[in-house]
Amino acid sequence: MAELAYSMYQITHRYVNGIIEEIPNVKISVIGGIQLNVSQPCGDMFVPMMFEVRTKGEPTKDLKHIFTEVHKYD
Numbered sequence: 001m002a003e004l005a006y007s008m009y010q011i012t013h014r015y016v017n018g019i020i021e022e023i024p025n026v027k028i029s030v031i032g033g034i035q036l037n038v039s040q041p042c043g044d045m046f047v048p049m050m051f052e053v054r055t056k057g058e059p060t061k062d063l064k065h066i067f068t069e070v071h072k073y074d
Contacts, residue, residue, distance in 0.1 A: 005034050009049060020054065027055045 013032060020028060033048040053061040 009034050013050070023056075025056045027053060029053050 009032070016030070016032070020030065030050065030052045031048065032050045033046050036045040036047060038044055048064065048067045051063045051066060053063060
């Protein structure tokens with residue numbers, strides 16, 4: 001099941017990238033990941049796979065590291 005989730009993420013990632021490429025010159029933030037539906041008492045979880053800021057004609061800013069830094073401020 002894990003391999004299926006990662007495969008579906010890759011398919012969706014390519015699809016969304018195709019849509020983003022068609023957007024005119026705007027700054028856009030993109031967050032992508034895998035939603036885990038877990039039975040109670042745990043509840044659902046989200047596994048972030050990417051967090052980027054894109055502007056056409058500029059390098060993509062990869063901000064995924066922010067997800068690992070969140071707990072430093074707790």
